[in-house]
Amino acid sequence: MISSVLPTYNRAPLHFVKGEGSWLIEADGRRFLDMGAGIAVNALGHAHPALVAALTEQASTLWHTSNLYHIPQQQALADKLVDATFADTVFFCNSGTEACELAVKMARKYFFEKGQPERVEFLTFDGSFHGRSSAGIAAAGSEKMTHGFGPLLPGFKHLPFGDHDAISASIDDKTAAILVEPVQGEGGIRPLPDACLKGLRDLCDEHGLLLVLDEVQCGVGRTGRLFAHEWAGIEPDIMMVAKGIGGGFPLGAVLATEEAASGMTAGTHGSTYGGNPLGCAVGNAVMDHITAPGFLDDVNRKAGLLRQKLEALVAGHPDVFQSVRGSGLMLGLVCVAPVGDVVSAAYDAELAIVPAAENTARLLPPLTITDEEIAEAVTRLENVAQAIQSKESVAL
Ligand SMILES: *Cc1c(COP(=O)(O)O)cnc(C)c1O
Numbered sequence: 001m002i003s004s005v006l007p008t009y010n011r012a013p014l015h016f017v018k019g020e021g022s023w024l025i026e027a028d029g030r031r032f033l034d035m036g037a038g039i040a041v042n043a044l045g046h047a048h049p050a051l052v053a054a055l056t057e058q059a060s061t062l063w064h065t066s067n068l069y070h071i072p073q074q075q076a077l078a079d080k081l082v083d084a085t086f087a088d089t090v091f092f093c094n095s096g097t098e099a100c101e102l103a104v105k106m107a108r109k110y111f112f113e114k115g116q117p118e119r120v121e122f123l124t125f126d127g128s129f130h131g132r133s134s135a136g137i138a139a140a141g142s143e144k145m146t147h148g149f150g151p152l153l154p155g156f157k158h159l160p161f162g163d164h165d166a167i168s169a170s171i172d173d174k175t176a177a178i179l180v181e182p183v184q185g186e187g188g189i190r191p192l193p194d195a196c197l198k199g200l201r202d203l204c205d206e207h208g209l210l211l212v213l214d215e216v217q218c219g220v221g222r223t224g225r226l227f228a229h230e231w232a233g234i235e236p237d238i239m240m241v242a243k244g245i246g247g248g249f250p251l252g253a254v255l256a257t258e259e260a261a262s263g264m265t266a267g268t269h270g271s272t273y274g275g276n277p278l279g280c281a282v283g284n285a286v287m288d289h290i291t292a293p294g295f296l297d298d299v300n301r302k303a304g305l306l307r308q309k310l311e312a313l314v315a316g317h318p319d320v321f322q323s324v325r326g327s328g329l330m331l332g333l334v335c336v337a338p339v340g341d342v343v344s345a346a347y348d349a350e351l352a353i354v355p356a357a358e359n360t361a362r363l364l365p366p367l368t369i370t371d372e373e374i375a376e377a378v379t380r381l382e383n384v385a386q387a388i389q390s391k392e393s394v395a396l
């Protein structure tokens with residue numbers, strides 16, 4: 001008999017009932033160190049006092065009005081994002097998937113209004129993830145996500161990750177945009193080298209294409225800059241944001257230049273909940289924290305500390321771990337042992353980590369993690385490695 005919750009997830013046998021900072025408390029009382037942060041969502045950890053205050057204050061004042069009216073919290077958050085980034089304008093939605101939907105619509109509308117309605121195609125990359133809507137799965141294109149869900153939304157060309165020549169050769173008079181994650185998340189924490197991101201920007205400029213970045217996972221301070229593309233010194237035309245921006249409250253956004261957004265006039269897009277007072281109250285508090293002087297410097301310092309400790313862990317256990325990769329506090333442990341075994345052994349060690357493609361375990365801790373918690377996480381990973389090694393020696 002089907003479960004009352006649609007069985008689309010393979011869930012771990014864990015039931016968390018409370019969160020405190022970097023810690024998750026299981027129904028049985030065990031305290032898990034949370035190195036997953038709800039898949040890079042709880043950017044300021046669990047139950048951060050500033051976010052709790054922002055949400056409860058807004059909850060006792062006004063929850064929802066719809067976008068029939070002005071929403072001051074939404075205006076404030078848009079102003080903050082415009083001040084802090086390349087963008088001239090922001091649309092708010094409730095998830096990364098919805099951000100992808102608008103990014104695709106906006107790029108197509110841009111060329112339509114420019115009198116080039118044939119430019120509808122997106123170049124996207126192997127291993128990418130852009131959400132589970134019809135546009136999102138068509139953009140990613142993997143068999144795993146698209147199987148049985150045809151006909152797929154047309155207009156996406158899938159290319160090998162980071163193969164500049166293949167990308168260049170695929171551009172024709174139907175191409176509208178290049179859509180890419182600066183650091184692939186679900187794909188196994190694969191950073192696109194800065195030179196490659198610069199190369200994509202150059203290609204877009206050369207051919208009059210839009211560069212659309214998916215920073216749903218790697219954005220909002222995760223890599224040690226407010227947005228990951230800043231490391232490459234380039235700017236996109238359109239950018240998708242979600243996950244960390246709401247700190248755990250469902251919130252997404254599409255940021256764009258005035259030029260790229262020029263086709264999106266009144267009536268061309270909308271959302272009932274998008275940019276509601278609750279989500280934006282929390283989003284404002286998240287942005288205030290992440291852009292406060294010194295916050296990202298501290299993220300970078302801690303990222304260096306975690307990476308150094310992980311390099312030592314990998315060197316000490318070459319039969320369990322192969323390498324560390326990623327950027328800032330978005331790190332991947334490429335495993336030799338099956339990543340499923342590593343993640344289960346981590347649960348046994350009361351440590352939450354997140355599996356990804358390419359046999360990689362993701363470490364995406366709250367950006368507020370302390371030095372002591374970083375040391376504790378690596379100690380627990382040492383125990384994980386030892387547990388896997390002793391299991392393997394028994395099996396031999
Ligand atoms: C999670 C994710 C999405 C989808 O976001 P949802 O909020 O789950 O809809 C899109 N792109 C990337 C890169 C993501 O990591």
